[in-house]
Amino acid sequence: MRTKLTAACSSEARVRSGTRIACGLAATGLMVALAGCGNGDPNSLGGGGSWDPSTAGAGNGGSDPGSPGAGGTPNSSQGGNGSDPNASSNPNIDQRQINYGEALRTASLKLVGDLPTLADVNGVVGASDPKSAYEAKIDALLADPRFVVHQIQWWRDTLKTGAPGMSTKTGMPDFDAAATFAAEVVVNDRPYTDLFTASTNTCPKFSNGAFADQSCPGSQPTAGLLTDPGLMSQYYANMAFRRIRFIQETFACSKFPAEYSPTPKVMGAGAYTSPWDFNSIAGGTTAKINFQDTSAVVCANCHTTLNHQAPLFGHFDASGAYDATKFQVQVPSAGNPTATLADWLPSGQQFAWRNGVTVADLPSYGKAVAADPVVAQCIVTREWNYAMSRGDVVNDLATVPSVVTDPLVKDFTTNGLKVKRLMRNIFTSDDFVKF
Amino acid sequence: MKRMALTLTRALLAAVPCSAAGAAMVFAVGCTNAPNDVLLGDMDPNSLASGDNTQHHFQDPNTGDNGISDPNSVKADDQQVGSPEVVARVHSCSKVAYAALGNILSNHGVNLSSTAQNSAGLLYKGGASALGVANYSGRVGEMILPSTAALSKEFDILVAAAQEIQGQIKAGTYAPKACPGTQIVDTSGNFTKDGLTCLMGKPATADHLTIANDAVAEATGKGLTEDQGQQIAIAAVLEASQTCE
Numbered sequence: 001m002r003t004k005l006t007a008a009c010s011s012e013a014r015v016r017s018g019t020r021i022a023c024g025l026a027a028t029g030l031m032v033a034l035a036g037c038g039n040g041d042p043n044s045l046g047g048g049g050s051w052d053p054s055t056a057g058a059g060n061g062g063s064d065p066g067s068p069g070a071g072g073t074p075n076s077s078q079g080g081n082g083s084d085p086n087a088s089s090n091p092n093i094d095q096r097q098i099n100y101g102e103a104l105r106t107a108s109l110k111l112v113g114d115l116p117t118l119a120d121v122n123g124v125v126g127a128s129d130p131k132s133a134y135e136a137k138i139d140a141l142l143a144d145p146r147f148v149v150h151q152i153q154w155w156r157d158t159l160k161t162g163a164p165g166m167s168t169k170t171g172m173p174d175f176d177a178a179a180t181f182a183a184e185v186v187v188n189d190r191p192y193t194d195l196f197t198a199s200t201n202t203c204p205k206f207s208n209g210a211f212a213d214q215s216c217p218g219s220q221p222t223a224g225l226l227t228d229p230g231l232m233s234q235y236y237a238n239m240a241f242r243r244i245r246f247i248q249e250t251f252a253c254s255k256f257p258a259e260y261s262p263t264p265k266v267m268g269a270g271a272y273t274s275p276w277d278f279n280s281i282a283g284g285t286t287a288k289i290n291f292q293d294t295s296a297v298v299c300a301n302c303h304t305t306l307n308h309q310a311p312l313f314g315h316f317d318a319s320g321a322y323d324a325t326k327f328q329v330q331v332p333s334a335g336n337p338t339a340t341l342a343d344w345l346p347s348g349q350q351f352a353w354r355n356g357v358t359v360a361d362l363p364s365y366g367k368a369v370a371a372d373p374v375v376a377q378c379i380v381t382r383e384w385n386y387a388m389s390r391g392d393v394v395n396d397l398a399t400v401p402s403v404v405t406d407p408l409v410k411d412f413t414t415n416g417l418k419v420k421r422l423m424r425n426i427f428t429s430d431d432f433v434k435f
Numbered sequence: 436m437k438r439m440a441l442t443l444t445r446a447l448l449a450a451v452p453c454s455a456a457g458a459a460m461v462f463a464v465g466c467t468n469a470p471n472d473v474l475l476g477d478m479d480p481n482s483l484a485s486g487d488n489t490q491h492h493f494q495d496p497n498t499g500d501n502g503i504s505d506p507n508s509v510k511a512d513d514q515q516v517g518s519p520e521v522v523a524r525v526h527s528c529s530k531v532a533y534a535a536l537g538n539i540l541s542n543h544g545v546n547l548s549s550t551a552q553n554s555a556g557l558l559y560k561g562g563a564s565a566l567g568v569a570n571y572s573g574r575v576g577e578m579i580l581p582s583t584a585a586l587s588k589e590f591d592i593l594v595a596a597a598q599e600i601q602g603q604i605k606a607g608t609y610a611p612k613a614c615p616g617t618q619i620v621d622t623s624g625n626f627t628k629d630g631l632t633c634l635m636g637k638p639a640t641a642d643h644l645t646i647a648n649d650a651v652a653e654a655t656g657k658g659l660t661e662d663q664g665q666q667i668a669i670a671a672v673l674e675a676s677q678t679c680e
Contacts, residue, residue, distance in 0.1 A: 090518070092525050093525070096525070101638035105636040105637040105676075109529075109532070109535050113535040114538040114539070114542065115538075115613060115635075116613070116637075117614060118613060118617055118629055118632055121632055121637060121638055122638075125638045153534070153577075156569065156571065157577045159576075160571065160574040160575060161571055162569070163571065175571070235574075384523070385579075388523070388524075388525070388526050388527060389526055390527045390579075392579060396504040396509065396579070397509045399519065400523045401520045401523055403520055404520060404523045404524060432526075435526060
């Protein structure tokens with residue numbers, strides 16, 4: 001059953017082709033421990049419908065070296081190179097009108113979870129300069145105490161973790177700490193990359209309208225929220241693959257495979273598309289899991305990336321407790337043995353975020369994540385989709401062409417990676433205020 | 436907009452004899468809530484892997500299974516709007532977040548603690564699942580896109596809320612927190628621009644006023660009371676502004 005909303009809808013019914021049936025309690029999202037191996041990825045972050053290996057990731061697999069040039073400013077809807085030449089002649093674009101009243105309502109719901117007051121509405125639409133009045137209201141919303149609470153909730157929904165209103169069970173970590181930390185980074189105008197690189201105070205508490213800095217319990221090295229015990233616990237699964245998939249889909253905005261070779265090879269039942277050496281992961285008849293299997297699907301397309309990361313996170317147990325001396329995840333083979341490094345990688349292999357981006361430990365892993373341009377583009381895409389009421393970039397295929405995000409990414413990366421500034425740019429953009 | 440609101444108004448008129456909960460109820464697809472993170476134990480005989488490699492990669496994203504968007508449906512939907520760039524640049528239909536809906540209702544004086552049958556408060560509290568609240572233990576955030584079930588539940592809630600709001604207006608106790616001193620209906624029984632703006636959270640137009648007042652006239656012309664007509668008008672305005680219908 002689908003409700004169609006056509007392009008003829010008024011401002012009340014936002015233009016969108018369909019209202020998708022979604023099951024609130026169904027298992028949506030990042031819920032499988034192992035990523036699926038497929039050939040080709042139509043869901044590259046660049047969007048646009050056709051698969052472009054050059055947009056699939058960083059490292060030798062390649063982030064987007066051929067990104068369209070930036071066009072316009074963050075507040076401009078004009079695209080640069082690569083802009084759809086038909087976009088300007090589409091009635092859904094042409095017939096939009098600036099409507100600051102409608103924009104204020106949407107922004108208020110998105111930023112503080114409530115409608116604007118009558119005084120705010122009349123203050124914008126009755127102003128001699130509605131644009132400036134509207135922008136001032138956006139600034140006020142971003143400074144509103146309700147924005148802080150809303151941010152924590154936004155991050156719960158983005159991380160798909162949390163236990164709001166519930167006390168932590170004995171022996172279990174705080175399930176809300178990661179969302180709280182991420183919100184603190186945003187609210188306090190810290191660089192977005194602190195989510196992956198902060199070395200202290202990554203488990204803050206929030207009460208009575210204020211954050212209280214606090215480091216996470218445990219002996220783990222700290223890499224922002226990536227090493228958060230609550231997060232590790234909530235994404236616990238065999239061989240730590242679920243944790244890697246969570247990081248990939250949440251912060252790189254695409255499912256696995258994450259890397260593509262410019263020269264794929266026909267292999268077994270499909271094509272080997274990864275830039276890694278095929279033998280760089282565990283496999284063969286003696287391996288507990290044969291990641292080099294090609295008889296049905298080419299597992300290595302995904303697992304070359306997965307297996308070079310997962311051991312780093314295999315030291316966290318189901319409660320998120322870290323033990324540097326041993327792995328604490330299991331292998332889904334007979335007897336469910338505890339994993340050893342050889343279950344992921346042959347000897348001599350190094351850990352890596354991407355092919356050619358080796359890392360030594362969790363903090364350097366976090367730095368590699370932070371340095372990947374795809375990660376900056378991902379948060380821009382997520383914030384854009386949130387503002388424009390689009391679905392999830394991974395689960396709902398709500399990709400955003402780089403021609404739309406490039407100006408925002410450029411502003412974001414050249415101005416301190418401040419998410420609040422990014423949100424202001426989006427909520428005051430031409431596209432947002434037009435209906 | 437006028438045509439849509441009139442359609443809504445007619446739908447509401449048709450629903451008047453029914454309880455609020457009976458209005459336009461649509462059933463959502465059934466969903467299981469099976470655990471998804473248990474990989475140990477018996478191996479799936481249908482595993483994609485072969486031989487001793489028995490890991491089965493079930494429920495990958497973008498398969499259309501179990502609440503995840505079907506890529507073919509997404510493509511078909513998007514093509515109705517335009518190119519990927521066009522699709523990205525226009526607003527989509529937003530589901531009002533569960534907490535935000537509660538804020539809207541309470542700010543208009545709706546009693547969220549009500550336990551009365553078919554009251555907005557009871558429907559709101561009992562409708563959390565249909566409204567797509569998060570299930571963090573299942574790694575599911577709050578629903579972003581509105582489902583048919585969510586829109587239907589919201590419809591029911593707003594119809595019930597309209598009755599409460601109109602009752603407060605009649606009793607002279609209506610005091611919206613976001614719009615102090617605002618009267619939705621003036622002493623002549625006509626809706627006011629500020630009142631409708633307050634209800635919608637955005638500027639009311641002359642069309643909004645016409646639709647609301649016409650709804651009352653149409654209702655009374657069909658034998659309903661003026662109170663019922665006002666309830667229908669308020670429900671139509673709330674529904675049109677807070678959902679994508």
